[in-house]
Amino acid sequence: MPGSGTVVPPEVDEVVVPPEVEEVVVPPEVEEVVVPPEVEEVVVPPEVEEVVVPPEVEEVVVPPEVEEVVVPPEVDEVDVPHIAAPIESPQLQ
Numbered sequence: 502m503p504g505s506g507t508v509v510p511p512e513v514d515e516v517v518v519p520p521e522v523e524e525v526v527v528p529p530e531v532e533e534v535v536v537p538p539e540v541e542e543v544v545v546p547p548e549v550e551e552v553v554v555p556p557e558v559e560e561v562v563v564p565p566e567v568e569e570v571v572v573p574p575e576v577d578e579v580d581v582p583h584i585a586a587p588i589e590s591p592q593l594q
Contacts, residue, residue, distance in 0.1 A: 509541040520548040529557035538566035547575040554580055 505543050509516055514563055516536065525545070527534060534549055534554070536543060543563070552572065554561055563570055 508535050509537060509540055512536045514539060514541050515541060516540060518544045518549050520546045523548070523550050525549060525552045527554045528567075529555045530571050532557075532559050534558060534561045536563045536567055538564045541568050542568065542569045545572050545576060549572040549576055551578050553578065560575055
């Protein structure tokens with residue numbers, strides 16, 4: 502189905518969720534979220550209270566070339582059914 506994926510294009514080298522965003526939701530209709538190898542950093546700031554990827558999302562891919570994925574302790578919930586790289590999170594250590 503066209504448009505069923507969320508793709509960060511290769512020319513983007515940083516993905517930042519701004520502090521004023523309180524919730525990041527990937528809706529069930531999105532079947533794939535792809536962060537390409539050229540993206541060096543994905544940052545979710547402490548003010549973001551919840552990041553939810555529902556079970557209907559079949560694949561979340563963060564390739565090994567992504568140097569850092571940081572979810573701070575203030576984020577209440579990160580629900581990712583399938584992920585190809587570890588998430589660095591202080592509350593999980």
